[in-house]
Amino acid sequence: MSQQRENAVSHRDKVLTLDNMNPFVKRVEYAVRGPIYLRAVEIEKELKEGVKKPFTEVIKANIGDAHAMGQQPITFFRQVLAICSYPELLEDNSFPDDVKQRAKRILNACGGHSIGAYSASLGIECIRQDVARYIESRDGGIPSDPDNIFLSAGASDAIVTVLKLLMYGEGRSRTGVMIPIPQYPLYSAALSELGGVQIQYYLNEDNCWAMDITELKRALYAAREHCNPRVLCIINPGNPTGQVQTRQCIEDVIKFAKEERLFLLADEVYQGNIYSEGSEFHSFKKVLFELGPEYSNTVELASFHSTSKCYMGECGFRGGYMEVLNLDPGVKVQLQKLVSVRLCPPVPGQALLETVVNSPRPEEPSYPTFIKEKTAVLAALAEKARLTEQTFNTVPGIVCNPVQGAMYTFPRITLPQKAIDKAKESGHQPDMYYCLRLLDEEGICLVPGSGFGQKEGTFHFRMTILPPTEKLKLMLERISQFHQRFTQEFS
Amino acid sequence: MSQQRENAVSHRDKVLTLDNMNPFVKRVEYAVRGPIYLRAVEIEKELKEGVKKPFTEVIKANIGDAHAMGQQPITFFRQVLAICSYPELLEDNSFPDDVKQRAKRILNACGGHSIGAYSASLGIECIRQDVARYIESRDGGIPSDPDNIFLSAGASDAIVTVLKLLMYGEGRSRTGVMIPIPQYPLYSAALSELGGVQIQYYLNEDNCWAMDITELKRALYAAREHCNPRVLCIINPGNPTGQVQTRQCIEDVIKFAKEERLFLLADEVYQGNIYSEGSEFHSFKKVLFELGPEYSNTVELASFHSTSKCYMGECGFRGGYMEVLNLDPGVKVQLQKLVSVRLCPPVPGQALLETVVNSPRPEEPSYPTFIKEKTAVLAALAEKARLTEQTFNTVPGIVCNPVQGAMYTFPRITLPQKAIDKAKESGHQPDMYYCLRLLDEEGICLVPGSGFGQKEGTFHFRMTILPPTEKLKLMLERISQFHQRFTQEFS
Known part of the structure; x- marks a missing residue:
C-alpha cells in the first residue's frame, strides 16, 4: 500500500512543504530582522567581496x-x-x-559550584532574591517577593510564556490581547504563532505617543464584538516610539484594566533609559501599590526586564526576569511546570543579571569605575537622543517626537504621492520602498514603520540612536540629504 | 456596563484561572523536574533547617x-x-x-567584538562553519553545509522549533509524531503544548532497548486511523534507556521513514557517550549518505546536538545546534524567520560550542591537558556504567540492560501486588510511590518509569550514572537495600 503511494508521487516530494506546514508560523512577521535586514547582510557580503558602492560600510540602525x-x-x-x-x-x-565576592556568591549558588550546571527552572534562588531587593529599591521600598520572580532568557522568552498561558477559547471567545500601535513586533509575532487575537490600540503621535484611555476603550469595545479581550500590553518606555508614560497615564491605565478585567503585561525593559527632563520612569507595580490594596491585591500583572538594554546593552547573554503579581496560585504552579520543560534560563545570563541587580555599592572598590562607565553610557545616549530629535526636525517632511526614553526614534515622514505609486508598482509598502532605497544608496539600515504598525496613510521609520556620536551625526546628515533627494525625485 | 460586571463578580476573581487558561499547557507533564524533584528540593530545605532525617544529603540522580x-x-x-x-x-x-587564538576567533566574529552583542539569528557564521567541519570529521568526510546548521539554546530549543513547523491539520488529519516509549519527556511535553498527536512505538526491552521495524509499522498503521503520521523521532544513544542503536537498525529505520514518508528527527545529544565494547555511534546523517543519493537527496532529517552532555556536561550554557537536510527551501526560509523572532541563541553558549567543535589539536599547547581531562571523564563514565549494570543485576527483582551509552540506566523493577495496591490507595503510580519512599527513606532522587512511558504492567526508574564513583557505589547499595526492604514489606 505504501509502495503505491511512493510510486504515485515524485521521489522529490517533501513531507514538509509550505502548503502543509504550521499555518500560524507562516503568519509570523518580524520586521526588525526582516527583508531589510537580510538585504543589509547581503550588501555587507558584497562590500567584502569588493563590489563598489557609494559607501564603505553598512550602518545597522x-x-x-x-x-x-x-x-x-x-x-x-x-x-x-x-x-x-x-x-x-x-x-x-x-x-x-x-x-x-560577587563571583563567589554566584558560584556557591550553582550546582557543583559551576555555571555549567542546570539551575532551578525559575532561576538561581539567591539571584531571584537579589532581583526582588533590586525591585524594592527601585520602587521606594514597596515589597517584592522572590517567589514572584522568574528569571528568563531575555524578556522575549518570558513575554511569550505568559501570553501562552493566556490563550483560551475558539472563534468569538478566543483570547484577545491589546497591543499598542506602533508596537514591538515580538507581540504580533507571538500572537500569530499562538493564534491569539491582536487588538490594536493607537498611541497618540500628536501627544508624544501617550496612551489614551478613550482610544483604549474604543479598541476594547470594538474587539468585544469578535473575541474575548483579556490582556493589555504596555511598552514603557516605548519601543519603537521612545515615549515615557506619565504617572497619571499609568494610573488611568491601571484603573481601566481593573474595571475592564484585563491582565496587565508591562514591558519595562527600557526602564533605565530615560533622557528627557521632566520624564521619569514609574513602574506599573509601584503605581499599582500606590493606588492601594483594592488594586495591589487584585490586578494581575506581569512586568518584564532584561539585561539587554539600559546602560548594560548585554543582548547576547539573553538575561532577564519577570515579576508576576496576583497570579492565581494554581496558574502559578502551571507556569512553574511550563518553564521547567526547558530546564533553565542560560546560567551566564543569570550571572550577568546578578551583577546588574547587585552592582557595586559606593563603599566597594569597583564603584568609582562602575559609576563612571554607567554615567558615561547614559549621558552619551541622552545627548544622542537630543541630537536626533533636533536634526530630524530641521528637515522638511520629517517630524519627530522627543526621544524621552528607550533607544529609538520613530519619526513621521511625508512621502510624495508619486513615490507611493512607485512603491506599489514594485510591490512594496511605501516606507519599505523608502528604506530599501536608503539602504542601497546610503548603506543605512532602518526598519520601515509598517513593520511596527502605524495609522493608515502615515509613514515612519524606526532608527536606533546607538551609533557613536560622530557616526550618528553622519548618519543623520545622510538620511536628511536622502530624504530631500527622494522627495525631489518624486515631486 | 463594565461597572455592572464588576459588581456581579467578587473583587478577588482572577482574569486568569485554571479553568480559562491554555488547556494545552495544562496537559504538559515533565517528570524530570516533576513532583519527585520538587519533593527533593523540599527535603533539602528541611535538612538545611536542621530537620533530622536518616540521611544527611539528597543525591539528585x-x-x-x-x-x-x-x-x-x-x-x-x-x-x-x-x-x-x-x-x-x-x-x-x-x-x-x-x-x-580561539577567543579572538569568537570575539572577531561578534558585533563590536563583544559576546554582549546579538548574533545572527542562526548563530555566529564562523561557528556554524566550524560545526559543519566538525560534523564532516565525525562522519568520515561526508559533506556538511554551514547553511544547514542552526545554533540553538540547548537541543530542546531546536527540537521544539522543528516540531512546531510540522504541526498541521485538525482532527483526523492532525500531524502525528512517532516517539519511542520509553521517551525523554520533552517530546510528550512539546506535543501536548503544540497539540500534536503522540504516536507511541515501544523499544524492545528484551533486545537491549533496540528499535524494531515491526513495532514501528504496528504503531504507524494503527495511528493512520486517527491522525496523519508525518514525523519519526529517534533518541540515539537512548534517553532514558541507554542503548546504542546498531548501524543495521538505523539503516532499516531510514528505509522505513522513506517508504512511509516520515520526516526524521534524530536526537543525538549523547553521541559522545558510548561505553559498551562493540557499540559505536552512527549518525543518521552518515547512514543516510551511505545508502546513496536516492536517500541522501530525499529523506528530510533534522539532527540535534548539545554542549550539555558527552564529556562537556555544560548544561547551564544552553548551547546546541541542529543540522537540517533536504528541507523544502520555502520551509527553510520560514524556519529562519521563526528563529529570528527570539533574536539569537545565547552567545556564551555559542562560544562554548565553538570550543567543543574546534577543540585543541595535537600540535597545540592545550592539547595534553585537554585530552587528559576528556579521557578521564569518559573513562569514569564507562566504569560507572559497568558498575551500575553489574550491581543492579545482582539484586533480586531488579533487571537492568547494559548501559551502552548516554548517562542513564532504566532498570525494570518487580513490585509486589500489595505495593501496587498500596500505591493506588495513596493516589500514585506504583513506581512513583516506590521512588517517593526511596527519596524519603534514603534521600535518593530518581524518576519513576511512568514519567517516560513503559509497557503496561511493567515498572522502572531512571537513574543517572553521574555521581562520583564512591557516591555512586553508596547509592547503588542503598537502592539495593531499599528494594529488598520494600519487597519484603509488601510480601
Whole structure:
C-alpha cells in the first residue's frame, strides 16, 4: 500500500512543504530582522567581496544592539563573568575584592559550584532574591517577593510564556490581547504563532505617543464584538516610539484594566533609559501599590526586564526576569511546570543579571569605575537622543517626537504621492520602498514603520540612536540629504 | 456596563484561572523536574533547617547534570570563555596561545567584538562553519553545509522549533509524531503544548532497548486511523534507556521513514557517550549518505546536538545546534524567520560550542591537558556504567540492560501486588510511590518509569550514572537495600 503511494508521487516530494506546514508560523512577521535586514547582510557580503558602492560600510540602525555599535561592556560585569567562567581567576590579584565576592556568591549558588550546571527552572534562588531587593529599591521600598520572580532568557522568552498561558477559547471567545500601535513586533509575532487575537490600540503621535484611555476603550469595545479581550500590553518606555508614560497615564491605565478585567503585561525593559527632563520612569507595580490594596491585591500583572538594554546593552547573554503579581496560585504552579520543560534560563545570563541587580555599592572598590562607565553610557545616549530629535526636525517632511526614553526614534515622514505609486508598482509598502532605497544608496539600515504598525496613510521609520556620536551625526546628515533627494525625485 | 460586571463578580476573581487558561499547557507533564524533584528540593530545605532525617544529603540522580554531580569543567573551554567575557585577559601571559587564538576567533566574529552583542539569528557564521567541519570529521568526510546548521539554546530549543513547523491539520488529519516509549519527556511535553498527536512505538526491552521495524509499522498503521503520521523521532544513544542503536537498525529505520514518508528527527545529544565494547555511534546523517543519493537527496532529517552532555556536561550554557537536510527551501526560509523572532541563541553558549567543535589539536599547547581531562571523564563514565549494570543485576527483582551509552540506566523493577495496591490507595503510580519512599527513606532522587512511558504492567526508574564513583557505589547499595526492604514489606 505504501509502495503505491511512493510510486504515485515524485521521489522529490517533501513531507514538509509550505502548503502543509504550521499555518500560524507562516503568519509570523518580524520586521526588525526582516527583508531589510537580510538585504543589509547581503550588501555587507558584497562590500567584502569588493563590489563598489557609494559607501564603505553598512550602518545597522535597525536593532537595539548597543555593543555592536561600539558601546563598551561594564568592566565590573565582565570581570565577575570571567571568574564565574574560570574560577581559577579567584587567585588572580588583579581582580578587586567585590568582583571576587560577587563571583563567589554566584558560584556557591550553582550546582557543583559551576555555571555549567542546570539551575532551578525559575532561576538561581539567591539571584531571584537579589532581583526582588533590586525591585524594592527601585520602587521606594514597596515589597517584592522572590517567589514572584522568574528569571528568563531575555524578556522575549518570558513575554511569550505568559501570553501562552493566556490563550483560551475558539472563534468569538478566543483570547484577545491589546497591543499598542506602533508596537514591538515580538507581540504580533507571538500572537500569530499562538493564534491569539491582536487588538490594536493607537498611541497618540500628536501627544508624544501617550496612551489614551478613550482610544483604549474604543479598541476594547470594538474587539468585544469578535473575541474575548483579556490582556493589555504596555511598552514603557516605548519601543519603537521612545515615549515615557506619565504617572497619571499609568494610573488611568491601571484603573481601566481593573474595571475592564484585563491582565496587565508591562514591558519595562527600557526602564533605565530615560533622557528627557521632566520624564521619569514609574513602574506599573509601584503605581499599582500606590493606588492601594483594592488594586495591589487584585490586578494581575506581569512586568518584564532584561539585561539587554539600559546602560548594560548585554543582548547576547539573553538575561532577564519577570515579576508576576496576583497570579492565581494554581496558574502559578502551571507556569512553574511550563518553564521547567526547558530546564533553565542560560546560567551566564543569570550571572550577568546578578551583577546588574547587585552592582557595586559606593563603599566597594569597583564603584568609582562602575559609576563612571554607567554615567558615561547614559549621558552619551541622552545627548544622542537630543541630537536626533533636533536634526530630524530641521528637515522638511520629517517630524519627530522627543526621544524621552528607550533607544529609538520613530519619526513621521511625508512621502510624495508619486513615490507611493512607485512603491506599489514594485510591490512594496511605501516606507519599505523608502528604506530599501536608503539602504542601497546610503548603506543605512532602518526598519520601515509598517513593520511596527502605524495609522493608515502615515509613514515612519524606526532608527536606533546607538551609533557613536560622530557616526550618528553622519548618519543623520545622510538620511536628511536622502530624504530631500527622494522627495525631489518624486515631486 | 463594565461597572455592572464588576459588581456581579467578587473583587478577588482572577482574569486568569485554571479553568480559562491554555488547556494545552495544562496537559504538559515533565517528570524530570516533576513532583519527585520538587519533593527533593523540599527535603533539602528541611535538612538545611536542621530537620533530622536518616540521611544527611539528597543525591539528585534525576537529571543528567554532570557538573552538579562534581564533574569538573574542561580547562580549555573555560579559559576561552573567561577571555571572551573579559578580553583584557588576552594580555594575561598565563593563558596559552591556542586559548587566546580561539577567543579572538569568537570575539572577531561578534558585533563590536563583544559576546554582549546579538548574533545572527542562526548563530555566529564562523561557528556554524566550524560545526559543519566538525560534523564532516565525525562522519568520515561526508559533506556538511554551514547553511544547514542552526545554533540553538540547548537541543530542546531546536527540537521544539522543528516540531512546531510540522504541526498541521485538525482532527483526523492532525500531524502525528512517532516517539519511542520509553521517551525523554520533552517530546510528550512539546506535543501536548503544540497539540500534536503522540504516536507511541515501544523499544524492545528484551533486545537491549533496540528499535524494531515491526513495532514501528504496528504503531504507524494503527495511528493512520486517527491522525496523519508525518514525523519519526529517534533518541540515539537512548534517553532514558541507554542503548546504542546498531548501524543495521538505523539503516532499516531510514528505509522505513522513506517508504512511509516520515520526516526524521534524530536526537543525538549523547553521541559522545558510548561505553559498551562493540557499540559505536552512527549518525543518521552518515547512514543516510551511505545508502546513496536516492536517500541522501530525499529523506528530510533534522539532527540535534548539545554542549550539555558527552564529556562537556555544560548544561547551564544552553548551547546546541541542529543540522537540517533536504528541507523544502520555502520551509527553510520560514524556519529562519521563526528563529529570528527570539533574536539569537545565547552567545556564551555559542562560544562554548565553538570550543567543543574546534577543540585543541595535537600540535597545540592545550592539547595534553585537554585530552587528559576528556579521557578521564569518559573513562569514569564507562566504569560507572559497568558498575551500575553489574550491581543492579545482582539484586533480586531488579533487571537492568547494559548501559551502552548516554548517562542513564532504566532498570525494570518487580513490585509486589500489595505495593501496587498500596500505591493506588495513596493516589500514585506504583513506581512513583516506590521512588517517593526511596527519596524519603534514603534521600535518593530518581524518576519513576511512568514519567517516560513503559509497557503496561511493567515498572522502572531512571537513574543517572553521574555521581562520583564512591557516591555512586553508596547509592547503588542503598537502592539495593531499599528494594529488598520494600519487597519484603509488601510480601
